[in-house]
Amino acid sequence: MKLEGAERLLLRSRAWRMTRAALPLIFEFDDLPRRADVLELGAGGGFNAELLLRRFSDWRLLVTDVDPAMVDLAQQRLAKWTPRVCVDQVDAAELPYPRDTFHVVVSILVWHHVGDWRRATREAARVLRPGGQLLFADVFRNRRFDGDRSSLRYTQRGLLELAARCGLRPRRLRCLNALACALQAEKDEVVRRG
Numbered sequence: 521m522k523l524e525g526a527e528r529l530l531l532r533s534r535a536w537r538m539t540r541a542a543l544p545l546i547f548e549f550d551d552l553p554r555r556a557d558v559l560e561l562g563a564g565g566g567f568n569a570e571l572l573l574r575r576f577s578d579w580r581l582l583v584t585d586v587d588p589a590m591v592d593l594a595q596q597r598l599a600k601w602t603p604r605v606c607v608d609q610v611d612a613a614e615l616p617y618p619r620d621t622f623h624v625v626v627s628i629l630v631w632h633h634v635g636d637w638r639r640a641t642r643e644a645a646r647v648l649r650p651g652g653q654l655l656f657a658d659v660f661r662n663r664r665f666d667g668d669r670s671s672l673r674y675t676q677r678g679l680l681e682l683a684a685r686c687g688l689r690p691r692r693l694r695c696l697n698a699l700a701c702a703l704q705a706e707k708d709e710v711v712r713r714g
């Protein structure tokens with residue numbers, strides 16, 4: 521889904537960059553591999569990637585977004601990290617990568633934009649290696665708060681059920697508030713296909 525102008529500006533802002541400092545608080549960084557091939561989906565301007573490149577000196581990142589303006593922005597921000605990083609225009613629901621490619625897949629505040637979130641979830645699981653980890657955070661629909669008016673298509677439960685069917689086992693689930701959660705999940709060694 522295309523971003524609105526105001527959202528584009530926010531994603532470039534210093535304030536947004538500062539909110540990324542929460543990542544080590546919502547995910548268990550000590551559980552992550554020291555050396556890894558990492559895919560970030562819907563990376564926006566590249567703030568998460570920058571933080572991860574600093575924190576994990578042996579990670580190589582493939583940073584992606586569907587929006588060409590965001591890809592340009594991330595390219596500019598991350599140029600100094602070449603060759604550990606590569607930036608590409610990719611739709612999270614149609615990943616052009618083989619099965620079992622990445623040790624870590626990162627998706628922060630992307631699924632509420634992705635048109636087909638089920639397909640994107642299956643794709644993220646497909647490209648993760650067995651034993652690899654998904655770092656996911658987003659908002660979701662909560663009927664107690666907004667009944668059926670929410671524009672969001674998935675509930676936290678729906679997301680977790682699909683993740684389980686894709687062989688993604690939660691290592692850590694944090695409810696950030698009633699409408700947002702952070703999931704750190706590991707892909708089973710043997711995954712049921714389908």
Ligand SMILES: C[S@@+](CC[C@H](N)C(=O)[O-])C[C@H]1O[C@@H](n2cnc3c(N)ncnc32)[C@H](O)[C@@H]1O
Pocket residue numbers: 521522523531561562563564565567568584585586587590610611612613627628629630633634635
């Ligand atoms: C709210 S921003 C979050 C950006 C970044 N993940 C962050 O935490 O700063 C959502 C991002 O998802 C991207 N996006 C939307 N639909 C997408 C899709 N189908 N595939 C990949 N990226 C998508 C948008 O272009 C935007 O950069």
